[in-house]
Amino acid sequence: MIDWDDVRFFLAVARGGSVRAAAGHLGVNHSTVLRRIAQLEERLGAHMFEKLPSGFRLTEAGGEILELAHQMEASSHQIEARVLGRDQGVRGLLRVTLAPILATRLLMPDLADFARLHPDIEMEILSSGELANLTNRQADVAIRVVYDRSTLPLNLHGMKGPELFSGVYMSRARLAAWRTGARDPVRWIVISIHGIPEWAGEGEVRATGVPFRTTDAEAQLVAARNGLGMTTLPCFVGDADLLLARVPGTVLHMQGALWILTQGETRKTKRVRLFTESVFRRLEAYSALLAGQSILRD
Structure with missing residues (x-):
């Protein structure tokens, strides 16, 4: 055998x-x-x-x-x-995969609240650049931005949350300097593997310097806050940061909807059901922030 x-x-x-x-x-x-x-x-x-x-x-x-x-x-x-x-207890391991910026800039307080509310659930947050695979049981729940539901494997079960929008941002100080005629170049700050999205445009501020490239979203954000230039960010990140402003003349872009995904029989476990329902409620509460509608920007 x-x-x-x-x-x-x-x-x-x-x-x-x-x-x-x-x-x-x-x-x-x-x-x-x-x-x-x-x-x-x-x-x-x-x-x-x-x-x-x-x-x-x-x-x-x-x-x-x-x-x-x-x-x-x-x-x-x-x-x-x-x-x-068949496991209907709330004790045990719960593995959740999501993009790092969703974990650190949006949902971590809610994940911490859930962990405190259910102390017998051992949570493992897999927040890396590469999302874990549900089909291969690398994670129990995935929170993903999905533009087209038909692109997801048929064996995944999902709860569709709010739509996620991105905008073009730069530091308030750098924007103020540009308005007064500062001559130092404005750069695009980009994540190397993505480049400048076609939808972004430059609005009223024109890029005049060579791009500044990073390998992760956190470095991209910090570079923008330090006045290197302009960059695309999810609205829930850019609008919540008091050091940043939307670049005048630019538009928002819908990236997709946030889906909470599970696979097969896993979704029937009590701890998975408790978690997915809790996160779904929190995402619904954030819908205006995710759509770029919660704060009036200049």
Whole structure:
């Protein structure tokens, strides 16, 4: 009989393309991965991978069992989710994935309130640039900005929250200096992987310097507050910051709606239901802020 754990290691190597990548993903050492692959090959009587200078490549036999391995993985996740769905207690782990700026600049007080209200729920907030995967059970709940619901996997269940808008902002001090004719250049401040959005435009203030690039939203915000130039920010960030002002002549842009997403039987657990209902209420309360309507800006 094939050991599912051996298949997990096989999938990790197939996806990562190397033993090192698989070991990092699974949180084990290099030798453990090699031992598990060897066990699987011995049971099946065939080599699963070909070792190349660039990494590990599936052999013909490995390619043949790859789809079956994916099916085993999906079945394993379904079993876990079904058992979890029967758990109606509020004690246990609750993993929530969301963008860092949503966590730090909007929802953290509400997440803290929920944790205090339910002290037996062990919360894990996964606020990194790459959102965790619900289907693979990396998280129980995802809070995501979704422009088109049809782009989401069919197995995800969601509660649609308010729409999220962004605008163009610069520091009040820098805007005041521009109005008095200051000659130092105004730069676009951009996150490197995104660049300047097509919708942003420059309004009444024209960019005259080379772009200033950052790799994360927090650095982007701090650069704008320090007067380097103008940048696009979610309205809930830009409007709430007393050091920033909207750039005159620019428009708001709808990024999508905030969705609270769960997967399969997971949504039926009591702690997940309590959390999703609580966050949905808080997002509804923030709807004007998210739409850029809560504060009259100059």
